[in-house]
Amino acid sequence: MARRTYxxxxxxxxxxxxxxxxxxxxxxxxxxxxxxxxxxLSDGLEGIGTSLLATRLRQLEEDGVVYxxxxxKPAASLVYQLTExxxxxxxxxxPLALWGIRHHVGPMSPSDExxxxxxxxxxAPLVDREKIRDTNALYEFRIAGTSAFMRFHDGEVTVSASDxxxxxxxxxxxxxxxxxDLSGGRSTLLDAVADGRISVEGDPIAGAKLxxxxxxxxxxxxxxxxTL
Amino acid sequence: MARRTYxxxxxxxxxxxxxxxxxxxxxxxxxxxxxxxxxxLSDGLEGIGTSLLATRLRQLEEDGVVYxxxxxKPAASLVYQLTExxxxxxxxxxPLALWGIRHHVGPMSPSDExxxxxxxxxxAPLVDREKIRDTNALYEFRIAGTSAFMRFHDGEVTVSASDxxxxxxxxxxxxxxxxxDLSGGRSTLLDAVADGRISVEGDPIAGAKLxxxxxxxxxxxxxxxxTL
DNA sequence: CGGCATCCATTTTGATACTG
DNA sequence: CAGTATCAAAATGGATGCCG
Numbered sequence: 001m002a003r004r005t006y007x008x009x010x011x012x013x014x015x016x017x018x019x020x021x022x023x024x025x026x027x028x029x030x031x032x033x034x035x036x037x038x039x040x041l042s043d044g045l046e047g048i049g050t051s052l053l054a055t056r057l058r059q060l061e062e063d064g065v066v067y068x069x070x071x072x073k074p075a076a077s078l079v080y081q082l083t084e085x086x087x088x089x090x091x092x093x094x095p096l097a098l099w100g101i102r103h104h105v106g107p108m109s110p111s112d113e114x115x116x117x118x119x120x121x122x123x124a125p126l127v128d129r130e131k132i133r134d135t136n137a138l139y140e141f142r143i144a145g146t147s148a149f150m151r152f153h154d155g156e157v158t159v160s161a162s163d164x165x166x167x168x169x170x171x172x173x174x175x176x177x178x179x180x181d182l183s184g185g186r187s188t189l190l191d192a193v194a195d196g197r198i199s200v201e202g203d204p205i206a207g208a209k210l211x212x213x214x215x216x217x218x219x220x221x222x223x224x225x226x227t228l
Numbered sequence: 229m230a231r232r233t234y235x236x237x238x239x240x241x242x243x244x245x246x247x248x249x250x251x252x253x254x255x256x257x258x259x260x261x262x263x264x265x266x267x268x269l270s271d272g273l274e275g276i277g278t279s280l281l282a283t284r285l286r287q288l289e290e291d292g293v294v295y296x297x298x299x300x301k302p303a304a305s306l307v308y309q310l311t312e313x314x315x316x317x318x319x320x321x322x323p324l325a326l327w328g329i330r331h332h333v334g335p336m337s338p339s340d341e342x343x344x345x346x347x348x349x350x351x352a353p354l355v356d357r358e359k360i361r362d363t364n365a366l367y368e369f370r371i372a373g374t375s376a377f378m379r380f381h382d383g384e385v386t387v388s389a390s391d392x393x394x395x396x397x398x399x400x401x402x403x404x405x406x407x408x409d410l411s412g413g414r415s416t417l418l419d420a421v422a423d424g425r426i427s428v429e430g431d432p433i434a435g436a437k438l439x440x441x442x443x444x445x446x447x448x449x450x451x452x453x454x455t456l
Numbered sequence: 457c458g459g460c461a462t463c464c465a466t467t468t469t470g471a472t473a474c475t476g
Numbered sequence: 477c478a479g480t481a482t483c484a485a486a487a488t489g490g491a492t493g494c495c496g
Contacts, residue, residue, distance in 0.1 A: 004469095004486085006275070009340040009404055011329030011350070011411065012257055012321060018332055020250070022488070029240055038459055047234070049489045054460055064331070078459080085331050092323035093240060099320040101239030103292070103313050104246055112237040122239070144237075176237055183239065232467080232488095250469070266478050277470045282479055306478075 003059075018063050023048050024056055025093060028082070031066060032090045032121035033148070033159045035079035044161075046113055065089060090121075097122050098218070101183045108144070108176045116141045116148035117161040119179045123214070124150060127157045131213040137206035140168035144176050152209070170202035170210065185219040231287075246291050251276050252284055253321060256310070259294060260318045260349035261376070261387045263307035272389075274341055293317060318349075325350050326446070329411045336372070336404045344369050344376035345389040347407045351442070352378060352385045359441040360385070365434035368396035372404050380437070398430035398438065416445045 006013040019025050023045065030036060030044045042053055057080060060066040065086040071077050082090060108114065120141055132152040139150045149160050149168065178197045181187040189211060192198045200207045234241040247253050251273065258264060258272045270281055285308060288294040293314040299305050310318060336342065348369055360380040367378045377388045377396065406425045409415040417439060420426045428435045 006254065007337075007339050007341060008254075008346070009333065009336045009342040010257070010346040011325040011327070011333055012346075013254060013328070014332040015324045015328030016253060018328070020248075020253070022248070025244060025248070026234065026236075026241060029238070039457095042459095047489075049491090050459085051461065051490090052488065088331075089327050092327040095320035095323055096243045097239035099239070099317050100241070100243030100246070103316075104242040105237065105239055108237045111235050113235060114237040118236070118238040118240075270478095275470075277472090278478090279471095279480070279482090280469065 018059075018065070019089065021056070023052065024060065027053070027056055027060065028065065028086060028089060028093065029118070029121060031080060031082045031086065032124075033117045033161050035069065035071075035081040037077050037079050040161075041080065044115065060086075091125055094122055094125060098183060101180055102185075105180050114144050114146060114176060115161065116143040116146040117159060119143070119183065120148045120150055120159045122183075124157045124159050126215055126218070127152075128213045128215075129155050129157070132157070132209060135206065135209045135213075137169045137203070137209065138164065138166060139206070139210055140171045142171060142173040143179065152213075168202065169206040170200060172198060172200055172210070174198040183218055185217055188217045189214060190216055246293070247288075247317065249284070251280060252288065255281070255284055255288065256293065256314060256317060256321065257346070257349060259308060259310045259314065260352075261345045261389050263297065263299075263309040265305050265307050268389075269308065272343065288314075319353055322350055322353060326411060329408055330413075333408050333412075342372050342374060342404060343389065344371040344374040345387060347371070347411065348376045348378055348387045350411075352387050354443055354446065355380075355385045355441045356443075357383050357385070360437060363434065363437045363441075365397045365431070365437065366392065366394060367434070367438055368399045370399060370401040371407065380441075396430065397434040398428060400426060400428055400438075402426040411446055413445055413447045417442060418444055 003017070005017045008014075019028065026045055027041060030041055036044070038053070038057075041057075042048065042050060045053070057066065057068075061068060064083055066080050067083055069079055069081055071079055133155045135152045136154070137152050139152075141148050141150065147163070149162075149164055151158050151160070151164070174192070174197060178187070178192055182189060182192060187197075189198075193200060193211065231245070233245045236242075247256065254273055255269060258269055264272070266281070266285075269285075270276065270278060273281070285294065285296075289296060292311055294308050295311055297307055297309055299307055361383045363380045364382070365380050367380075369376050369378065375391070377390075377392055379386045379388070379392070402420070402425060406415070406420055410417060410420060415425075417426075421428060421439065
């Protein structure tokens with residue numbers, strides 16, 4: 001079946017031809033937390049039909065946004081991973097995510113799904129790479145009963161949903177509403193830590209590094225560190 | 229009928245609940261060139277059914293992205309216009325549009341629609357407001373047989389599709405492929421003018437101001453600092 | 457099992473006709 | 477001009493089947 005297209009010579013229209021269909025950008029968001037298997041994608045995206053997920057992944061592969069890779073030796077499972085173009089797309093999605101959180105995220109409803117990796121993948125690009133050049137640390141974020149991990153290693157930042165089998169150096173615990181306040185620029189990170197809305201336990205040195213490397217307030221300057 | 233939602237507590241998912249359906253972001257793009265009437269939206273978006281346009285506009289109004297306004301006295305027509313939230317959304321769309329132009333816009337095909345206002349609305353936010361504080365000028369852009377206008381006035385930048393009834397101070401003429409090269413950072417503005425891919429006619433002072441106020445090269449991080 | 461493909465009921469979309 | 481009404485075509489959600 002031929003792909004539906006807007007037939008407009010316009011960057012936005014072309015983007016939407018590629019990633020404008022239902023679920024597509026959420027699949028990309030899932031892959032922002034590193035490579036994932038088909039089932040893990042399926043689990044993370046409640047409500048997507050298994051056949052639709054397969055179709056979307058095939059399209060994203062054709063369009064050079066993701067690629068399929070066989071994990072080495074022991075795992076031997078097939079994972080989907082973002083290409084370079086997919087990583088760029090992921091960065092381009094940040095402003096849209098911030099718009100959504102500012103204007104259309106209220107209190108969390110009982111019917112809402114939530115995974116700690118969702119805010120993390122959007123926060124990770126905001127980490128100042130210069131400031132973590134010499135920091136190797138694993139952070140666990142516990143939010144609303146879910147857990148996700150962010151690692152600083154050799155000046156790189158990676159996010160993962162699954163437990164990396166090591167103990168984290170620092171455990172950061174907070175509530176979804178606090179994440180909304182921070183992401184919307186309505187609160188500063190230091191204030192939130194100071195008044196206990198964010199609790200930080202573990203290695204104090206690594207903990208301090210985390211808060212140094214993150215923007216204290218997410219606002220206009222938030223995107224500036226995204227250099228590509 | 230109840231809106232379909234992803235039911236995820238995530239800024240991106242919420243954005244997509246609001247503007248993720250077919251045509252919605254293109255309607256917003258159309259309104260980035262100022263208020264428009266229903267018919268003008270319908271004309272600019274070839275292929276959208278009139279009933280779907282009406283539905284989308286109603287939803288966007290409910291969600292505070294656009295509002296309806298009666299034009300004063302002589303015109304007396306009803307126009308749709310972006311709200312403050314809609315303007316923020318428009319800025320958030322720029323990185324997505326740049327991603328599309330970089331990765332998925334090739335040569336213009338005969339079946340492609342094109343309007344000069346499409347690139348203009350994404351270029352306008354990149355104008356350095358400081359540098360045009362004292363410049364009042366009207367620029368006409370002629371691209372692929374279509375024409376659109378950009379005005380600098382009191383440090384503000386506005387884009388319009390329709391002829392403002394005055395003669396432009398400067399007429400800039402070029403081809404769609406040149407716009408793609410510039411938007412993708414594959415060419416600099418000054419080079420394109422120097423080798424004649426962009427022709428500039430009219431008031432030399434105003435013309436110089438335009439090129440001073442635009443970034444010479446558009447890189448992938450362009451626009452990220454504008455996301456509010 | 458993981459990784460899909462197929463089938464079918466429900467929604468969404470596109471195209472056209474029609475109304476104040 | 478600014479939409480609504482209607483109906484066919486396409487996309488989606490959910491269940492199930494298949495195959496290594």
